[in-house]
Amino acid sequence: MSSRIPLVHCLGCGRAGRSLLRLLADAELVQVGYVVNRSLHSAQQAVSFIGAGCAADALPVLGQNDGLLIALPESQLESAAEAIQIKQSQASGSQALGFAFHLSASQSSELLQGVAERVASLHPAMAFADPKQAITQFAGSWCVLEGDASLCQQLSRWVECLAARAIVATQLDKTLYHAAAMGASNLILATLGLAQRVAQVAGVPEESSTGLLSALALRNVAATQEQGVTAAFTGPVERGDVRAVSRLMQAVSQADALSASDRQLWQQLLRACLPLVAQQGRLSTEQLQTMAASMDQQTTPTRSDH
Numbered sequence: 623m624s625s626r627i628p629l630v631h632c633l634g635c636g637r638a639g640r641s642l643l644r645l646l647a648d649a650e651l652v653q654v655g656y657v658v659n660r661s662l663h664s665a666q667q668a669v670s671f672i673g674a675g676c677a678a679d680a681l682p683v684l685g686q687n688d689g690l691l692i693a694l695p696e697s698q699l700e701s702a703a704e705a706i707q708i709k710q711s712q713a714s715g716s717q718a719l720g721f722a723f724h725l726s727a728s729q730s731s732e733l734l735q736g737v738a739e740r741v742a743s744l745h746p747a748m749a750f751a752d753p754k755q756a757i758t759q760f761a762g763s764w765c766v767l768e769g770d771a772s773l774c775q776q777l778s779r780w781v782e783c784l785a786a787r788a789i790v791a792t793q794l795d796k797t798l799y800h801a802a803a804m805g806a807s808n809l810i811l812a813t814l815g816l817a818q819r820v821a822q823v824a825g826v827p828e829e830s831s832t833g834l835l836s837a838l839a840l841r842n843v844a845a846t847q848e849q850g851v852t853a854a855f856t857g858p859v860e861r862g863d864v865r866a867v868s869r870l871m872q873a874v875s876q877a878d879a880l881s882a883s884d885r886q887l888w889q890q891l892l893r894a895c896l897p898l899v900a901q902q903g904r905l906s907t908e909q910l911q912t913m914a915a916s917m918d919q920q921t922t923p924t925r926s927d928h
């Protein structure tokens with residue numbers, strides 16, 4: 623293997639870490655060095671999955687040009703970074719590593735300052751629940767990077783070599799970015815869960831509701847991919863049909879089989895359609911105000927409103 627291929631060690635080689643390292647090693651973009659998990663057995667399993675690397679109980683002092691992937695759970699990143707810095711500084715002549723990066727959605731690369739000359743975060747916006755499956759799904763996925771510019775460039779190149787897409791954001795509020803990513807993952811599923819409960823009350827056979835609603839959701843997501851969320855948005859709110867919207871709101875507010883929080887959530891989500899409709903620019907300001915007023919009038923009161 624060429625000596626120009628960087629040597630990358632891994633601390634925390636679980637589902638995400640081993641999937642990414644397997645892809646990078648298979649593509650001969652990195653040489654895998656030490657792999658350290660909580661247990662040696664788990665590190666050995668990671669090495670066997672990657673097909674490269676050396677399982678170890680703990681990270682030894684690492685070389686100044688080495689790279690380090692810290693794919694630990696988020697809560698452990700800070701303390702791990704401190705421990706690595708202490709260990710590296712105690713070794714004579716050896717200081718910070720060449721580069722280090724983590725995979726967290728919500729933590730900034732700043733956590734790793736001092737661990738390496740160049741630090742970054744690379745968040746793969748996909749699920750690694752099953753590493754065997756994840757390595758087949760990585761191509762075509764997106765990764766969001768922030769941190770040192772030259773390291774982001776290097777990591778972007780790797781991501782693109784693996785046929786995924788890289789977004790480098792120079793100023794990224796990671797917590798808000800995480801909130802956005804959750805909106806497109808967890809919150810969409812929360813909305814589908816609500817739609818399923820409403821469908822059940824409406825009388826849709828339970829065994830069909832997942833198929834029906836996920837097909838609808840997929841079409842909307844596909845339209846969003848093609849045209850953007852504003853253009854993809856259709857329905858009675860978009861048509862400015864105040865009567866239809868009022869009937870819907872009334873039906874939901876009177877559906878006693880739904881919990882009060884589900885009724886409220888549905889109405890709040892309906893109200894969240896208004897900014898999209900306003901962005902489309904088809905309805906006049908007056909029509910939008912009438913729609914908003916009609917929604918407000920019929921919103922189920924919360925307990926604190928009593």
Ligand SMILES: NC(=O)c1ccc[n+]([C@@H]2O[C@H](COP(=O)([O-])OP(=O)(O)OC[C@H]3O[C@@H](n4cnc5c(N)ncnc54)[C@H](OP(=O)(O)O)[C@@H]3O)[C@@H](O)[C@H]2O)c1
Binds near residue numbers: 661746749750
């Ligand atoms: N999973 C995803 O879908 C996904 C997607 C995007 C980004 N990420 C990010 O990737 C990172 C890792 O997530 P994950 O899902 O891969 O977690 P995971 O599967 O739970 O893996 C975490 C690994 O860290 C090891 N570990 C935990 N504490 C340790 C310690 N004190 N010292 C050494 N090793 C330790 C564990 O070792 P043992 O195996 O011995 O317990 C495990 O192998 C997180 O920052 C997460 O946000 C995950």
